[in-house]
Amino acid sequence: MSLLSVQELSVSILSDDGAARELVSKVSFDIEAGKTLGLVGESGCGKSLTAMSILDLLPKPQARRSHGKLIFNGETISTAAPSRLRQIRGKNIAVIFQDPMTALNPVQTVAQQIIEVLNIHFPKLSRRKHRERALELLHEVGIPAPEERLAVYPHQLSGGMRQRVMIAMALACEPDLLIADEPTTALDVTIQAQIVRLLKRLQEKNGMAMLFITHDLALVSQLSDHIAVMYAGKIAEYGPAKDVFSKPCHPYTQSLIAALPGINSPAKSPLLALEGQVPAIENMPPGCRFANRCRHVANICHTEIPQQDVNTNATMVACHRWKEIKQ
Amino acid sequence: MSESILEVQGLQLHFSQSKGIFTRQRAVVRAVDDVSFSLRSGETLGLVGESGCGKSSLGKALLNLHRPTAGKVIYQGQNIAGLSDRAMRDYRRSLQMIFQDPFESLNSRHTVSAILEEPLIIHRIGDAESRRRRVAELLDMVGLPSTASSKYPHEFSGGQRQRIGIARAIALKPQVLICDEAVSALDVSVQAQILNLLLDIQRELNLSMLFISHDLSVVRHMSDRIAVMYLGQIVEIGEAQAIYSHARHPYTQGLLAAIPKLGSAPEAVSLIGGDIPSPMAPPSGCRFHTRCAYAKDKCRVDAPTLNVDHDGHPAACHFWKELTVA
Numbered sequence: 001m002s003l004l005s006v007q008e009l010s011v012s013i014l015s016d017d018g019a020a021r022e023l024v025s026k027v028s029f030d031i032e033a034g035k036t037l038g039l040v041g042e043s044g045c046g047k048s049l050t051a052m053s054i055l056d057l058l059p060k061p062q063a064r065r066s067h068g069k070l071i072f073n074g075e076t077i078s079t080a081a082p083s084r085l086r087q088i089r090g091k092n093i094a095v096i097f098q099d100p101m102t103a104l105n106p107v108q109t110v111a112q113q114i115i116e117v118l119n120i121h122f123p124k125l126s127r128r129k130h131r132e133r134a135l136e137l138l139h140e141v142g143i144p145a146p147e148e149r150l151a152v153y154p155h156q157l158s159g160g161m162r163q164r165v166m167i168a169m170a171l172a173c174e175p176d177l178l179i180a181d182e183p184t185t186a187l188d189v190t191i192q193a194q195i196v197r198l199l200k201r202l203q204e205k206n207g208m209a210m211l212f213i214t215h216d217l218a219l220v221s222q223l224s225d226h227i228a229v230m231y232a233g234k235i236a237e238y239g240p241a242k243d244v245f246s247k248p249c250h251p252y253t254q255s256l257i258a259a260l261p262g263i264n265s266p267a268k269s270p271l272l273a274l275e276g277q278v279p280a281i282e283n284m285p286p287g288c289r290f291a292n293r294c295r296h297v298a299n300i301c302h303t304e305i306p307q308q309d310v311n312t313n314a315t316m317v318a319c320h321r322w323k324e325i326k327q
Numbered sequence: 328m329s330e331s332i333l334e335v336q337g338l339q340l341h342f343s344q345s346k347g348i349f350t351r352q353r354a355v356v357r358a359v360d361d362v363s364f365s366l367r368s369g370e371t372l373g374l375v376g377e378s379g380c381g382k383s384s385l386g387k388a389l390l391n392l393h394r395p396t397a398g399k400v401i402y403q404g405q406n407i408a409g410l411s412d413r414a415m416r417d418y419r420r421s422l423q424m425i426f427q428d429p430f431e432s433l434n435s436r437h438t439v440s441a442i443l444e445e446p447l448i449i450h451r452i453g454d455a456e457s458r459r460r461r462v463a464e465l466l467d468m469v470g471l472p473s474t475a476s477s478k479y480p481h482e483f484s485g486g487q488r489q490r491i492g493i494a495r496a497i498a499l500k501p502q503v504l505i506c507d508e509a510v511s512a513l514d515v516s517v518q519a520q521i522l523n524l525l526l527d528i529q530r531e532l533n534l535s536m537l538f539i540s541h542d543l544s545v546v547r548h549m550s551d552r553i554a555v556m557y558l559g560q561i562v563e564i565g566e567a568q569a570i571y572s573h574a575r576h577p578y579t580q581g582l583l584a585a586i587p588k589l590g591s592a593p594e595a596v597s598l599i600g601g602d603i604p605s606p607m608a609p610p611s612g613c614r615f616h617t618r619c620a621y622a623k624d625k626c627r628v629d630a631p632t633l634n635v636d637h638d639g640h641p642a643a644c645h646f647w648k649e650l651t652v653a
Contacts, residue, residue, distance in 0.1 A: 042514035158602045188377040188541065190599040193585040215514065218587040245590045259519035260589065261548035267567060268371075268549065270523045274516035277484055293516075 002030035009068035038224030094170035098182035100162035111150035160191035239315025331365035338398035360559035373550030427508035429488035440476035486517035565640030575642035
């Protein structure tokens with residue numbers, strides 16, 4: 001049984017003219033205990049909205065979950081009461097965000113912020129125990145001189161150190177699932193490598209599952225067991241990480257991989273760019289949402305929404321023509 | 328070897344900064360510290376490094392947007408520090424810049440035609456009619472429809488806005504283009520479009536380019552030669568091919584190892600630990616010794632120099648010869 005099962009999740013946004021528009025449309029995936037699902041896609045494809053709707057952290061009232069079911073550890077959390085969700089948040093499912101500077105409270109010390117989490121979920125433990133645990137966490141995430149860092153404010157730390165503090169907060173209650181929303185995008189590659197290694201190590205140690213959201217294909221390919229590729233609010237391709245990258249079936253996944261410089265392309269040669277743009281939300285095409293940019297587009301793509309097809313590697317592909325265009 | 332169009336000699340750029348609100352003491356940030364290189368005619372020189380290493384400051388110093396503290400920038404044989412205001416205007420005409428953020432670098436209250444026309448007006452080029460023709464020509468070159476000219480920047484996507492930024496930069500037919508993280512804010516699919524456009528334009532106009540980026544795979548794709556910067560200094564410079572296949576400086580090796588590669592497992596050990604030190608108090612000796620896996624006593628005391636040696640691939644490391652053998 002999977003740890004988290006997301007079934008036909010849709011998120012709608014109320015626009016200025018009063019119309020509800022579906023930014024995330026019938027997204028389904030499963031995360032198994034201890035495994036990592038990588039959710040990749042370009043900006044605006046709905047990957048963060050998908051993640052935030054799991055914990056009901058959508059910006060209300062504009063955005064709301066309009067359809068779908070979420071089952072976490074056998075419990076249907078999509079219909080759970082707010083008080084129950086508050087218990088789950090931080091304790092069973094924790095989140096780390098892209099920008100640790102805006103996600104941390106600038107007027108509280110590192111110690112106060114970590115202890116706040118412990119206070120909410122373990123109110124019976126003594127202050128001293130909380131402090132000891134905070135120290136232990138900072139040590140675990142590899143912050144040098146953790147005793148001194150407890151008393152500092154976020155602005156006194158570097159970007160990489162701030163992200164480590166965020167991770168320490170997220171791990172405070174040893175969650176079953178960690179949602180990491182672009183956790184290394186704001187960091188330099190050397191620091192990114194350190195943080196990725198840290199997350200991997202902690203995952204192995206605590207056996208936690210991860211939903212890793214990023215736009216970086218190479219990064220997600222190194223981290224994930226399964227990958228879901230999102231485009232314009234829908235999942236285009238979803239399957240085991242090694243198959244999705246070595247044998248991509250959806251034309252969008254293929255183009256994304258081809259557009260990356262430097263893998264096999266000789267320097268200064270033209271890249272296989274994906275022409276055009278993502279369609280605007282107010283005029284989503286009636287058929288396949290990728291149709292206007294697809295190299296393999298046919299008549300059917302403009303009129304009918306592609307069904308989710310499953311290939312031999314157990315990869316789900318949402319394309320009318322994937323069998324014909326296989327590489 | 329083709330001749331150099333831009334020559335940088337011992338360039339230093341120091342900023343003085345208050346140490347705090349309760350003190351009058353000032354600290355000196357050594358953003359660029361003794362940097363020398365040359366940009367050859369028609370080539371692309373890639374400039375890579377982590378955030379805060381001084382790569383953007385260096386780009387701005389070349390345009391005299393920051394006045395260098397010491398050192399020289401020589402353009403076609405002339406030191407730009409001695410230029411009169413008028414000559415400086417001509418110099419800036421031949422050196423243009425493309426910025427990272429296409430949202431902030433375009434005036435949101437101007438139409439696209441006004442944005443593209445402005446440099447032509449400032450440099451008193453042509454009459455209204457010929458400028459209009461030039462705007463249409465520029466839009467065509469960067470792949471935007473002619474209807475774009477009457478629109479405002481907010482009506483465009485990030486990639487299209489970057490196209491406008493490129494059109495503005497080439498409006499004056501420059502010799503040198505400085506691209507400061509020109510594709511960093513863009514998605515992969517759009518990034519490829521813009522990189523292709525830059526390559527086309529470079530070929531068409533025979534431009535020399537300084538391509539500043541933190542993304543090593545993008546830099547590798549675009550550059551003929553690459554300079555690696557660390558804490559205000561160039562630590563290695565050479566042919567792109569040589570840098571990527573035989574990196575000499577441990578910092579370059581670590582940077583390359585840190586890039587995630589599609590479908591391969593992450594590197595088991597990180598070659599570079601810790602954070603980048605503050606440029607206000609750079610470490611003694613070799614500035615990289617605090618993070619270097621191979622640091623020895625000598626590195627803590629003696630600063631290595633970037634000697635231009637016989638093969639044109641110098642590395643500022645005392646021990647690079649031993650490291651490459653090992």
